[in-house]
Amino acid sequence: MTDDHQLTPPEIAAAEPADWRYVLGRLKTRFRTPDFATGSALVADLGSLTAEGRRPQVTLSETDVVVAVPGRADAGITRGDVEAAERITEAARRHGATPDPGGVTQVELGLDTSGPDGLAPYYAALLGSEVQRGEPVDVSGQAPTVWWQTPEPADDGDPLPDPVVPQRWHLDVWVGHDEGPRRLQAVLDAGGRLVSDAAAPSYWVIEDADGNRSCICTPANRDG
Missing domain, CATH: 3.10.180.10 (2,3-Dihydroxybiphenyl 1,2-Dioxygenase, domain 1)
Incomplete structure (x- = not known):
């Protein structure tokens, strides 16, 4: 299966990373951050963690970073998006941010x-x-x-x-x-x-x- 293959709903359910949720056509999660500087540092890393043309949608606040992959809801989920989500989670943990997928809305x-x-x-x-x-x-x-x-x-x-x-x-x-x-x-x-x-x-x-x-x-x- 290639990285740009669009996954079916059952394939998405099977591949969905533990700290992400499939919501309205995108993989989405929320990271709790101890301060704004931590969130800003995480956001600065995101551009290098996703494929060209599959940029995430990001919302940064004082206590949270909300990320949706890919940024466009009609782009379909690919294996590459799943792998990008996993890389983003790893980066978040390095920065001291905590995943909170239960808060995804x-x-x-x-x-x-x-x-x-x-x-x-x-x-x-x-x-x-x-x-x-x-x-x-x-x-x-x-x-x-x-x-x-x-x-x-x-x-x-x-x-x-x-x-x-x-x-x-x-x-x-x-x-x-x-x-x-x-x-x-x-x-x-x-x-x-x-x-x-x-x-x-x-x-x-x-x-x-x-x-x-x-x-x-x-x-x-x-x-x-």
Whole structure:
């Protein structure tokens, strides 16, 4: 298998490094750092650890470095990306940073609409994004991706109960394959309510005390 061979979801699941999670088309992790200088030093090393054209997306804060490989979610995961992730983990440990894959999160905004074609340019302009495959996508990672959901109920044999409050926007909160149950329990402990687990572990539908719904999503049991 060559380094640029795009891995299938089962191959990604088998090859996923222990300290990384496959989330929304990329390998992603968070490194806890003791100070900003440690994080800065780690970021300075990242350019030499990934293949040309497969640069990571990096977010640096006072206490964390969040890394996604490759930087573009539509680039597909390759064996080279897996090896790059492993090299990044080794570099992080040398710098004294601690992997925290359980904290990996990626948020998308879902909007119920029957006419998405006319909305994509508007939200791309509003969020400073660009339209990719019909959705506003911010390649800098500052704004969440917006995707469209038709208001008709899904024909999956287990429709959701009607919401208590009108709602057209909802959050899709993506986490690693093993984080879903823990994130769900945290939501329930914080006063949330489980609406449906019929599609678990791919996703759980939850709602807050006011009845506003969101989804906790993982890559488990998905084709792509």
